[in-house]
Amino acid sequence: MTEAPAAPAPALTTRRAPGCPFDPPPVTQELREQAPVTRVSLWNGSTAWLVTRHEEQVALLRDPRISADSRHSGYPTVSASFEATRAHNRTFITMDEPEHNAQRRRFTGDFTIKRMQALRPRIERIITDLLDAMEQAGPPADLVTDFALPLPSLVICELLGVPYEDHDFFQRCSAVMIDTRSAPEAALAASQELLDYLEKLVEFKAEQPGDDLLSRLAEQYLLTGESTVDECAKQARLLLIAGHETTANMIALGTCALLQHPDQLAAVRDGSPQRVAGAVEELLRYLTITHMGRRRVAVADIEVGGQLIRAGEAVICANDLANRDPEVFADPDRLDVDRAARAHLAFGSGPHQCLGQNLARIELQLAYPALLRRFPGLRLDRPLEELPFRTDMAVYGLHELPLSW
C-alpha cells in the first residue's frame, strides 16, 4: 500500500468572513478546532507551524528556545515588503536575550504605570480639544482623521519630542511600511526616509536637549558612544510607529464594535473608571488588532501540543485565536465588557510583551467614554459592510470610520 501524499498545508490568510469584521478568519478558526499546532503555508510558499490555542502560545512565547530574530533564514515574514525591510529594521523587537532586555530596559522606565498615570491630565486635555474641534465642525466626521489617529500621535510626539507638525510625513511613511501590499522598493524607501528624518532629529536633540525621551536617548547613549545614531534612530522609529498606529486602530475599531453592541456601549459610556478599565481589556481581547500573529523561529527542537517543532522551523502564535480560546474565555465570540479578560494576548506574551501597553490602556480608558459622552447620538454614517477594514495592514482596524451624531 502506498501512502497518500500529504495534503498541502492551508494558506494562512487575514481574510475574514463577510459581515464578520470582528471575528478571526474562518480558515484559521477551523484550524484551531483541528489541532493546537498545525502546518500552514505562507505568501512565499514556505510553511510555518500555526499555534492556535492560548496555553501553547504562552508556553512558547516565554520559551527561550523560541527566537524573535528576523535574520534567521526560517523566519516567517508577512509579505514581500516585510521580507525586504527585515534586515533594515533591526531593533529590540527582533532581538533575543540577553541583548533584547538590555536594550528594552533603556525604555521601560519611561513606560511604568506611575509615569503613564502622570500623563492622564495631559491626555484628557488633548481629548477635550479634539472633541471640541469635532463638535464645532459638526457631523459627519471621519473618526480616524479627526480623533483616533491624532490622539495617540500627539501623545507619542510629546513623549518622544517629535514635532507634531510632521505628522503627515511620519504617518505616511508608517502606513507604507506596515502595508503588506507595498512594493518592496516602496517599503524600503519609506523606512529609510523615516530613519533619515529621525537620525537628524536625534542629532539635533544631542545638541539642544529638551525634556523628552529622544533627548535622554541622545544624551545617555549617543553622546556616550554607547550607540550609533543609526541605532538610536531605529529605536525612535519603533516607538513612533508602535506608539500611534496601534492605539489609533483600537480607538476606531473599538468604537465601531461598540456601535454594533448598544448595551455594551452604554456600559462603557456610563461605567465607573474600574468598569471602563475592564471593558478596555475586553475590547483588546475581542478585537486583537495585531492580527498577523507573533512570529518566531525555533532555535532548538521543541515539543508542544503533541507536535515536535524542529530547530530552524517557523512558528506563528495566532494571538487572535488565543483570544477566542473557549478554554480560557467562556463564550469567546461574545463581546462582554464585564468579563475578566486580562489574560488576553493582544499585547503578546513573553519578554517582548508590549512595552507601551500601559500608555495604550490609559489612552483607551480615557478616549472611549469621552467620545461616547460627548456624542450620545453617535452612529455609523455608512453600512458596516461598506466600511474599509484594514485586512492587509500589519495592524488591523479601519482606514476610515464615517460617523454622524
Place this chain on the structure above:
Amino acid sequence: MRITIDEDKCCGAGQCVLAAPEVFDQRDEDGVVVLLDAEPPAEQHAAVTEAAQICPAAAIALA
C-alpha cells in the same frame, strides 16, 4: 504564600502592578518589579496568583 521574583527576567510590563498594586511596584529608573510584600496576607492571594499567571516573563514564583 511566599513570593520570589527574578529581576533578570522581568521585562517591566507592569502587569503585576495592575493585578496586585499592594504587593508589587516598579522601580522608577527601569520599570523592573519591586516586591513590596513577599508574604502577603490571605486577601491578596487571588490577585498575586493572577499576577504570577499573567506576568509575560514568568518572573514571579509562588511557594
